[in-house]
Amino acid sequence: MTTPRRLESYVCGRWTPGEKEGQVLLDAATGAPVARIDSSGIDFAATLAHGREVAGPKLRRMSFHERAGMLRALGQALMALTEEFYAESLHTGATRADGWIDIEGGIGTMLTFASKGRRELPNSRVLTDGTVEPLSRDNTFAAQHILTPLQGVAVHINAFNFPVWGMLEKIAPTLLAGVPCVVKPASQSAYLTELVTRRIIETGILPEGALQLICGSVGDMLDHLTGQDAVTFTGSATTGRKLKSHPAVVANSVRFTMEADSLNASILGTDAMAGTPEFDLFVKEVAREMTVKAGQKCTAIRRVIAPRGQVEALVAALGDRLGKTAVGLPGEESTRMGALASLDQREEVRARIRELQAGAEIVSGDPDAVHVASGDAGKGAFLNPVLLYADRPFEATAVHEVEAFGPVATVMPYDGIDEALRLAQMGKGSLVSSVFTDDPGIAEEVVLGVAPFHGRVLIGNRTSAKSSTGHGSPLAPLVHGGPGRAGGGEEMGGIRGVTHYMQRTAVQGAPRLLSAVTGRWIEGAAVQQGVHPFRKSLAELKIGDQLVTAARQITLEDVEHFAQFTGDTFYAHMNAEAARANPFFDDRVAHGYLVASFAAGLFVEPNPGPVLANYGVDNLRFVTPVYFGDSLRVRLTCKEINPRENAEHGEVRWDCQVTNQKGEVVAQYDVLTMVAKHWPLASAEAAE
Ligand code: NAP
Numbered sequence: 269m270t271t272p273r274r275l276e277s278y279v280c281g282r283w284t285p286g287e288k289e290g291q292v293l294l295d296a297a298t299g300a301p302v303a304r305i306d307s308s309g310i311d312f313a314a315t316l317a318h319g320r321e322v323a324g325p326k327l328r329r330m331s332f333h334e335r336a337g338m339l340r341a342l343g344q345a346l347m348a349l350t351e352e353f354y355a356e357s358l359h360t361g362a363t364r365a366d367g368w369i370d371i372e373g374g375i376g377t378m379l380t381f382a383s384k385g386r387r388e389l390p391n392s393r394v395l396t397d398g399t400v401e402p403l404s405r406d407n408t409f410a411a412q413h414i415l416t417p418l419q420g421v422a423v424h425i426n427a428f429n430f431p432v433w434g435m436l437e438k439i440a441p442t443l444l445a446g447v448p449c450v451v452k453p454a455s456q457s458a459y460l461t462e463l464v465t466r467r468i469i470e471t472g473i474l475p476e477g478a479l480q481l482i483c484g485s486v487g488d489m490l491d492h493l494t495g496q497d498a499v500t501f502t503g504s505a506t507t508g509r510k511l512k513s514h515p516a517v518v519a520n521s522v523r524f525t526m527e528a529d530s531l532n533a534s535i536l537g538t539d540a541m542a543g544t545p546e547f548d549l550f551v552k553e554v555a556r557e558m559t560v561k562a563g564q565k566c567t568a569i570r571r572v573i574a575p576r577g578q579v580e581a582l583v584a585a586l587g588d589r590l591g592k593t594a595v596g597l598p599g600e601e602s603t604r605m606g607a608l609a610s611l612d613q614r615e616e617v618r619a620r621i622r623e624l625q626a627g628a629e630i631v632s633g634d635p636d637a638v639h640v641a642s643g644d645a646g647k648g649a650f651l652n653p654v655l656l657y658a659d660r661p662f663e664a665t666a667v668h669e670v671e672a673f674g675p676v677a678t679v680m681p682y683d684g685i686d687e688a689l690r691l692a693q694m695g696k697g698s699l700v701s702s703v704f705t706d707d708p709g710i711a712e713e714v715v716l717g718v719a720p721f722h723g724r725v726l727i728g729n730r731t732s733a734k735s736s737t738g739h740g741s742p743l744a745p746l747v748h749g750g751p752g753r754a755g756g757g758e759e760m761g762g763i764r765g766v767t768h769y770m771q772r773t774a775v776q777g778a779p780r781l782l783s784a785v786t787g788r789w790i791e792g793a794a795v796q797q798g799v800h801p802f803r804k805s806l807a808e809l810k811i812g813d814q815l816v817t818a819a820r821q822i823t824l825e826d827v828e829h830f831a832q833f834t835g836d837t838f839y840a841h842m843n844a845e846a847a848r849a850n851p852f853f854d855d856r857v858a859h860g861y862l863v864a865s866f867a868a869g870l871f872v873e874p875n876p877g878p879v880l881a882n883y884g885v886d887n888l889r890f891v892t893p894v895y896f897g898d899s900l901r902v903r904l905t906c907k908e909i910n911p912r913e914n915a916e917h918g919e920v921r922w923d924c925q926v927t928n929q930k931g932e933v934v935a936q937y938d939v940l941t942m943v944a945k946h947w948p949l950a951s952a953e954a955a956e
Pocket of ligand 1: 671
């Protein structure tokens with residue numbers, strides 16, 4: 269028999285074993301020892317200080333794009349190592365399909381953050397939030413909300429069920445924000461998190477201290493938290509509440525995100541009778557949610573809410589499907605469901621089922637008689653799926669309160685949509701809910717009824733079935749978290765998840781100084797005129813570089829010509845009488861797009877130069893009608909410069925303001941261009 273490996277924590281730049289032998293962790297499916305875990309002797313205050321002092325400044329010096337590039341490199345490096353992770357994952361009881369969610373789902377989440385960071389964030393270190401608030405008539409005082417990274421450490425405490433995804437989905441947005449992490453995986457499956465962390469550290473991609481790992485207890489770490497730190501917790505509500513009320517968390521207003529257990533409900537619409545595609549999809553989804561990861565998923569369907577008339581058919585179809593689920597060793601190809609995390613966990617689930625039985629009867633499966641297709645039912649934490657039925661669900665409070673964290677769900681009947689909604693709400697807040705219906709009215713009623721109690725709602729029907737990601741999958745661009753019992757936390761949700769590790773600050777001051785802070789030109793800030801800004805490469809271009817064009821008069825012929833040429837003969841441009849009858853116009857008006865086109869004609873510099881392409885406009889508004897004889901000029905100001913990492917060009921945003929002869933703003937928008945970092949282009953030079 270091999271000696272179980274001794275897990276180490278990665279703290280203060282070193283892999284550090286605990287001082288004691290520690291607890292032995294067993295393979296979930298075979299009962300064989302896998303590892304020992306202990307964190308005694310670790311200086312937790314020094315660990316936090318190492319993150320804050322060594323990694324924090326390095327991460328904050330990087331731009332969002334540099335951090336995104338770091339995450340992409342890391343994600344790609346981990347993708348090349350997945351087989352090693354899958355092999356280790358088998359010890360947790362997870363099948364290959366379960367492992368895929370954890371391992372590739374986790375790495376995919378990291379890569380999604382990498383690409384969102386590059387596409388949706390500026391290549392700078394400050395994030396602006398919302399628009400500039402003008403606070404004076406003469407543009408001498410304004411305000412802008414900004415977001416800057418917290419200067420502490422994010423402590424991520426995770427549950428046992430997703431040892432890889434649980435870590436990566438949290439560290440990706442944290443690192444993108446510029447904040448170092450300390451990860452504390454649940455002991456039961458920490459060997460897999462430790463392995464992935466070793467590989468991460470070995471790549472050398474992260475600055476030292478950006479990721480530290482605690483295998484075992486976090487000791488007195490929470491005592492040393494400050495208001496610049498953040499804690500995220502995923503696990504049971506009992507532990508979560510305890511940590512959330514920790515004296516240092518309370519005293520220092522430490523940001524605390526809690527993702528706790530949740531009794532997610534799925535509702536079968538009244539239109540989805542047996543025989544409809546939605547009924548079949550519902551059966552498939554409930555069975556899948558009960559058996560993926562052996563039901564050890566925070567998002568799994570626990571409460572199955574169905575029209576009373578459909579219950580019999582539903583229970584029969586579910587029982588049939590669940591009864592065929594091959595339970596056994598996770599490495600066997602024929603296995604559909606692996607083991608629970610540990611024998612203790614199985615006892616825990618059995619105890620919860622007994623509590624549920626106070627108001628519900630078992631209609632499929634037997635928690636005490638285990639049937640396995642492979643493996644030893646005495647040594648592995650196997651359990652066949654158990655379906656219960658609560659005939660009087662408003663009286664059976666346990667089914668809305670007790671979470672059996674395994675392949676267990678309860679069917680309950682409803683009479684009328686209102687009852688279905690009330691039952692869903694009895695979960696007191698969950699991560700996710702779903703409704704299976706093809707009826708738009710039912711979809712609307714259910715979603716509006718359950719949305720305030722959930723972080724995510726999925727509508728399942730025949731047309732989305734093939735592409736649907738399913739009830740139980742949290743996705744990087746979508747919010748994961750739920751109110752009330754689910755912990756009240758919110759994770760991911762794309763760039764929203766990044767801002768959880770940043771402080772929002774309203775900054776007020778003179779536009780010139782605000783502009784210096786944000787790196788963005790704003791109205792009232794300094795400008796420079798001279799060389800046409802389109803003649804400048806990124807190496808020369810500065811925020812505030814400005815061009816004011818000559819004026820151009822708009823004539824009747826221009827409008828007639830534009831109308832015939834484009835086919836836009838809308839009456840307000842063509843018919844004076846009809847235009848005057850319109851509440852907004854005094855006469856025929858020029859097309860807005862004609863104004864925008866003439867504006868381009870006024871501001872472009874026609875010769876080949878560093879401006880490579882115009883890729884769109886943002887926030888285009890036509891604010892004042894343009895009549896024949898009006899004379900327009902353009903003021904174009906360089907507003908934001910985003911050089912691309914790994915490319916010879918970047919994006920430049922220009923503030924474009926078109927005014928008439930009275931100085932009234934006629935059109936206002938941002939012009940978006942690609943500009944070369946250097947001119948002439950290196951490739952053009954090479955070609956010469
Ligand atoms: P748990 O017992 O509450 O443990 C969660 C984490 O907290 C583990 O890392 C655990 O470490 C740690 N912990 C426990 N006591 C602590 C303390 N005094 N100080 C600091 N850390 C402490 O939960 P679990 O059994 O691992 O996970 C199962 C539960 O998590 C289920 O109820 C499930 O619904 C929930 N869950 C929720 C989500 C979600 O996103 N909402 C996701 C997955 C799971 P040790 O393992 O070392 O004790």
